Amino acid sequence: MSTETSTETGTDLDAIVIGAGFGGIYMLHKLRDQLGLRARALEKGGGVGGTWYFNRYPGAKSDTEGFVYRYSFDDDLLADWDWSTRYLDQPDVLAYLEHVVERFDLARDIQLGTEVTRATFDEDEARWHVTTAAGERFTCRYLVTALGLLARTNIPDIPGLDDFAGRLVHTNAWPDDLDLRGQRVGVIGTGSTGTQFIVAAAPLAEHLTVFQRSPQYSVPSGNGPVDQAEVDETKRNFGTIWEQVRGSVVAFGFEESDVATMSVSAEERERVFQENWDKGNGFRFMFGTFNDIATDPDANAAAAAFIRSKIAEIVDDPETARKLTPTDLYAKRPLCNEGYYETFNRDDVTLVALRENPIERITARGVRTADGVEHALDVLVLATGFDAVDGNYRAMDLRGRGGQHIDEHWAEGPTSFLGVSVAGFPNMFMILGPNGPFTNLPPSIEAQVDWIGELVRRAEESGAAAVEPTQDAEDRWTDTCREIADMTLFPQADSWIFGANIPGKRNAVMFYMAGHAAYRQQLSDVADAGYEGFVMSDREAAAS
Numbered sequence: 001m002s003t004e005t006s007t008e009t010g011t012d013l014d015a016i017v018i019g020a021g022f023g024g025i026y027m028l029h030k031l032r033d034q035l036g037l038r039a040r041a042l043e044k045g046g047g048v049g050g051t052w053y054f055n056r057y058p059g060a061k062s063d064t065e066g067f068v069y070r071y072s073f074d075d076d077l078l079a080d081w082d083w084s085t086r087y088l089d090q091p092d093v094l095a096y097l098e099h100v101v102e103r104f105d106l107a108r109d110i111q112l113g114t115e116v117t118r119a120t121f122d123e124d125e126a127r128w129h130v131t132t133a134a135g136e137r138f139t140c141r142y143l144v145t146a147l148g149l150l151a152r153t154n155i156p157d158i159p160g161l162d163d164f165a166g167r168l169v170h171t172n173a174w175p176d177d178l179d180l181r182g183q184r185v186g187v188i189g190t191g192s193t194g195t196q197f198i199v200a201a202a203p204l205a206e207h208l209t210v211f212q213r214s215p216q217y218s219v220p221s222g223n224g225p226v227d228q229a230e231v232d233e234t235k236r237n238f239g240t241i242w243e244q245v246r247g248s249v250v251a252f253g254f255e256e257s258d259v260a261t262m263s264v265s266a267e268e269r270e271r272v273f274q275e276n277w278d279k280g281n282g283f284r285f286m287f288g289t290f291n292d293i294a295t296d297p298d299a300n301a302a303a304a305a306f307i308r309s310k311i312a313e314i315v316d317d318p319e320t321a322r323k324l325t326p327t328d329l330y331a332k333r334p335l336c337n338e339g340y341y342e343t344f345n346r347d348d349v350t351l352v353a354l355r356e357n358p359i360e361r362i363t364a365r366g367v368r369t370a371d372g373v374e375h376a377l378d379v380l381v382l383a384t385g386f387d388a389v390d391g392n393y394r395a396m397d398l399r400g401r402g403g404q405h406i407d408e409h410w411a412e413g414p415t416s417f418l419g420v421s422v423a424g425f426p427n428m429f430m431i432l433g434p435n436g437p438f439t440n441l442p443p444s445i446e447a448q449v450d451w452i453g454e455l456v457r458r459a460e461e462s463g464a465a466a467v468e469p470t471q472d473a474e475d476r477w478t479d480t481c482r483e484i485a486d487m488t489l490f491p492q493a494d495s496w497i498f499g500a501n502i503p504g505k506r507n508a509v510m511f512y513m514a515g516h517a518a519y520r521q522q523l524s525d526v527a528d529a530g531y532e533g534f535v536m537s538d539r540e541a542a543a544s
Helices: 022-034 075-080 090-103 192-201 228-236 238-246 266-279 282-287 297-314 318-324 391-395 441-462 471-486 516-528 539-543
Strands: 005-007 010-018 039-042 061-065 087-089 116-122 127-132 137-145 167-170 184-188 207-212 218-220 335-337 349-353 359-362 366-369 374-376 379-382 397-399 428-430 466-469 534-537
Touching: 010 022, 010 127, 022 039, 022 090, 022 137, 022 441, 061 090, 075 238, 087 090, 184 192, 184 366, 192 207, 192 335, 218 266, 218 282, 218 297, 228 238, 238 441, 238 516, 266 282, 266 297, 282 335, 297 318, 318 349, 428 441, 441 466, 441 516, 441 534, 466 471
Parallel strands: 010 039, 010 137, 116 397, 137 428, 167 379, 184 207, 184 379, 207 349, 218 335
Antiparallel strands: 005 010, 061 087, 116 127, 127 137, 359 366, 366 374, 466 534
C-alpha cells in the first residue's frame, strides 16, 4: 500500500499534509502509523506547532482549560503529560506538541522550513502535484490541508505604516530579540490576541498606548496554579471527561446550561452570572450560565449588562470606563483574561478609542491621531488578527479539476462539505476548513482527522482513484450552516467569525454552529450512509 519514489520531476508519496500544528501532527500519525501510507508533512515554520510556533508574543496562551486543550486519541499520552496551571501558556502548548512529535517518531516525516505555494490536481493521473517556495516538487494521491484556522496574518492598510522608525511587529511573527522592558509600546487591536498582550505588556513597558478599534466584552479567565492532586484526579476521570466533551456543544470541558435566562428571577440571573464570573472562562460565561445568551436578544442583553456593570465597577476613571464599554451585542467569540480592565487603572497605560479619534497616519516617531496628537513610540505592535479560515487557502495557488483556482470556487464566499472537503477538488481534505465546528479546537480536529482517515481507508480498500463531494452536497451543507448561524445572534455582530475584520471581504458563514456533538453526529450519519454526498471513482472515471 505504501509507496515513495524519487524521479527527475520530484518525490512521489501516498499523502502530503500541509502544516504541522495540532491538525497536521495527528493527521500524519493517522496516515502513516495507522493506515500504513507513505506520508509527509510540509511545514513552513522552523519548528512544529503551527499557531503555537508563530504566536510567541507576551501573554500568548490558550483560553481553553489545559486539561481539554490536548489530544485524547491515546490514553497513555493523556496519562503521562502533566500541567501546572489552569490555562497553558504558549511555551507549554509548544512543548506538548513537540513531545507528541517525539513520542510517535513523527519528525522523520516532517519537513520544516517548507512553504507550499502551489498544489494542482492532475485529472489524468488522479494525483496532486505540489510545489514549494524553494522549487521542490512532490506528487501524492491524498492532499490534506492543515493550514490553521487563524494563521494568515492581517496587516491593516494604515497610511505611513512603512515610515515608522521603531520596531514594527505583528503578534503572529514575534521576534525572539524583542524586549519590551523600558520601551514605549503601542498596540493596535483588542481582540483575543490584543487583550492577552495588553495584560502582559503593561507591567513590562515604560508606557503602553492601546489603540482600541472595538471595545470588548471580556470576563476573567480564573487562571491560577493547579496542584498535582488535582492533576491526578483529573487523569483518573479522563474517560468520563472526554465522553462529556464529545457530547457537549462547545467541547470546553464544562456542562453547558439548559436553563433559559428569562425563566429565572433577576436575582437568580445575577447570582449565576456572578458565580461564573468568579469561576472564569469566556465560553463558560456565554454557554455555562444560561442556554440562550447566543440566541435570545433579551438574554444577551442581560449578560451584556452584567459585564458592563463590571467594567464600571473595576475601572477607576469614568471616561476610560466609557471608552472600554461595548454597546453592541455580546455576540463575538467570547474572551477571557486575568485583569484586563484592571490594566487600564495603571498610570502608565493610555487608551485611545479609534472610533472617536481615528489614526490619521503612522509617522517615523509613532502614531498620529485625528486630534493632532503624535503618540511617540519605540515599538508598534499589530494585534490585528488574521484573514481567518480561508485566508491561507486563497494565498496559495490551489487548483482542482479543470485548473479551477480555489478563489473561483469560493467567489461567493468559502464553502465546503462538512468542513473537510470541496467539490471539484478530489482527494483533498481540509482540517478546520470553512464551515467546520465552532468549538474548542483539539476535539474537533480529532473528530475530523479520524473521519478523514476512515474515508481514506475506505478509498484504499475499494481501489478508488478519486474521492470528492458532489456540488449538491456542498450546497446543502452551506445552506445548513447559514440556517443555523441565522438562528443565533452572531451574524448581527461585526466579527472575524464572518470575515468582517478584512476590508472588502465578503460576509460569509465560516462555521457550523450547532455544536460539537451535533457535528460529530453529522459526520457519523454521512459515514453510516456509505459516505453519502461523496463520489468514489476509478482512474478513468476520475479523469472524465
